[in-house]
Amino acid sequence: MSSLTTPMGPAKGASATAMRALQTRLQHAFSRPELLTQALTHRSFSADHNERIEFLGDSVLNLAVAGLLFEQLASLPEGDLSRVRANLVKQETLHQLAVGLGLPDLLRLGEGEAKSGGQKRPSILADALEAVIGAVFLDAGFNSADQLVRRLFKDVAINPQMPAIGKDPKTQLQEWLQGRKMGLPIYRVVGTMGAAHKQTFDVECEIAEYRRAERGIGGSRRAGEQAAETAMLAFVKTLES
Secondary structure (H helix, E strand, O other): OHHHOOOOOOOOOOOHHHHHHHHHHHOOOOOOHHHHHHHOEOOOOOOOOOHHHHHHHHHHHHHHHHHHHHHHOOOOOHHHHHHHHHHHOOHHHHHHHHHHHOHHHHOEOOHHHHHOOHHHOHHHHHHHHHHHHHHHHHHHOHHHHHHHHHHHOOOOOOOOOHHHOOOOHHHHHHHHHHOOOOOOOEEEEEEEEOOHHHOEEEEEEEEHHHOEEEEEEEOOHHHHHHHHHHHHHHHHHHOOO
């Protein structure tokens, strides 16, 4: 856990005033501001980057959105709730929320990533937003992170028609597993390749009940997960034939 609390200064190109302004927009004053700084740090900038906090924030975000949907869509069955949640936590939505918070100007990026437009890349911004949520959780607990998620999503349309939107591999796989009363997939980043500003991620997706894991490679962790999910979907569909 020590790597999560290493003190760091404000984001490259961002003043301490800008970081305080972000906390105002978040409506959360960090008792450990170094957590927020790390949440905005891409792996191309420093070894003390945001991927561990982002991993945590992804789980916190999914739990918070699940609670929100459970309250607002009381008549919707489990499978439809999962589909709506997948629409809410997809990269496109998180990217838009990150831009609304002003995260592009606060990211800490390595020189190569910055020159290649990393501050505008949807995957980097979506991951940074999840890391910020994870940082709030580490700083003040789940209730504070839950309240942040609710504020972020208060202007995002939530309705029962959202399940009609096309299903991504993650949603399809989750629905297949939930329909059989099985646990959700377990994900692991098993390797990274390439320069820091142009990495590819080798990700493993495991279904514990089958003792089966499939791997996928992508230009971001999310892309690697999607490739692994697609491979796992192909496997589980063979079980139906």
